[in-house]
Amino acid sequence: MLQSRLQDAHLHLQSPRLMANSDTIVKQAQEIGVKQMVVNGTSPDDWDEVSELAHRYPEIITPSFGLHPWRTPDVRDGWKEILIEKIDSHHNSCIGECGLDRWMTGLCKQAQEDAFIFQLQLASESNLPISIHILKAWGWLLETLEKTPTPPRGFLLHSFSGSAEVAKQLAKRGAYFSFSGYFLRQRKMRVQETFRSLPRERILIETDAPHMNPPTKWICHPLANQANHPANLGAIFAGFAEMMGENKERLAEQLELNFQRFFKE
Template identity: 45%
Template sequence: MTTLCDAHNHLHDIRLLAELPGILSAMHDAGITHCVVNGTCEDDWGQVMDLARANPRMILPSIGLHPWKVSTRSDNWLEKMTSTVIRESGRVFIGECGLDRWMHKPNIEAQKKAFISQLALAAEYNLPISIHCLKAWGPLLEILKTHHRPQRGFLLHSYGGSPELVPELAALGAYFSFSGYFLREEKKKVHEAFRRIPPDRVMVETDAPDMLPPEYYRKYSLSTSTTHSLNHPANLLSVVEGLAKILEIRESHLRSLASENFHSFFPVELS
């Protein structure tokens, strides 16, 4: 059976640490061979790198300044990120970063400045970049059109934009990853968007411990999640099952597509 690759999660999240050995074992048993673990601020970049060093065959590290964390950045955050990129020589990616106007009182100009800096760094070293966007598709599209992008393209993680944006984003080099939260029946616009995405640009992700799939799709749960609100990373199986139904293709075919696209975008051989 084709292996599975999680294009975006936060396996270093403190909410998962108590169960991490069991989580990694469950992911292995589920056939998940690789996952990209994304940092969101300076404080967690070291945790991401340590986790990747401890699990080099599975975990691909990525460090970014998330739009929710822009207000907490230090004066030399970009220098720290750049030095890590240079030191790791292609073995670390960029993200999670991007734009968010959904959050309370967003400083969109500060977000744009931080995102442009990270996009430039990814472009300079041709690194994968994982982009977050909520209710800011206009500004994001403008930045992507007017600034250098990595030759390998860029990933729009947990894509929730409109179907109409897909062709333009794909032409700019976008890959699109689908998360389990969007398996909900009411998310029909997202379903339609993924039907329009070129087959060679589709990936799957969990965004664990967030973006929990609907209950009827959940295959794994966390014993420490008393409210059942946390997403187990092995629920990538549920994401594949649900997206295959949405796209009306066989699960085995989607597994192959998503795995091929993952390996095309991410330099797994350097992990």
């Protein structure tokens, strides 16, 4: 496995499935070459944990605070003010996970859209990195982007599963696209083809831990509760390089440049 400077562009270390063992998990990730990880909150219920992790591991964790579309039905009044406070409490805050979802049933379309537009506008006003979740809602996303400004630095489509044609439209708007190890599965050939078509300077890589487990072949750090581990990023990267037909060293350098340009500059 390549010992390199790897960056996990999206995960949920604050999840109860990982948080209790975070010291060991972070150490194991660092040992395989993970130098940076972006920990994404999903609602006010976990933003404090994200903040705690960022303070505990400032050298490796970038905090991101957002309202996930799945959490819109039960969010409390005042969440927007709390979100702003959380973002302001860290010098390197990002926004997300937020977005639009037509896969999960029982979600209010208007509530999702209102929450997403608020977060997108917030990111745009301060030029903050934003991590966006989209499931079966690509047309809806494109319609929303027509009427809503985006950050000058661009925006990240995490675990991107859209078509090559959608990707082309989004790339013109400044999108970055993050590859999840889940898409190394044989039945995800269409997603793999899409990533091979993307501009190399717009690609990132992620685990989405504890979710989106890669195929067994690319799991090098199994957990007892079957949670995905951020230390799997090394194996996922190796599988991604093989899938892309790219030299590992050059690809690692490109991914690091992309990560620094989007999240750090």
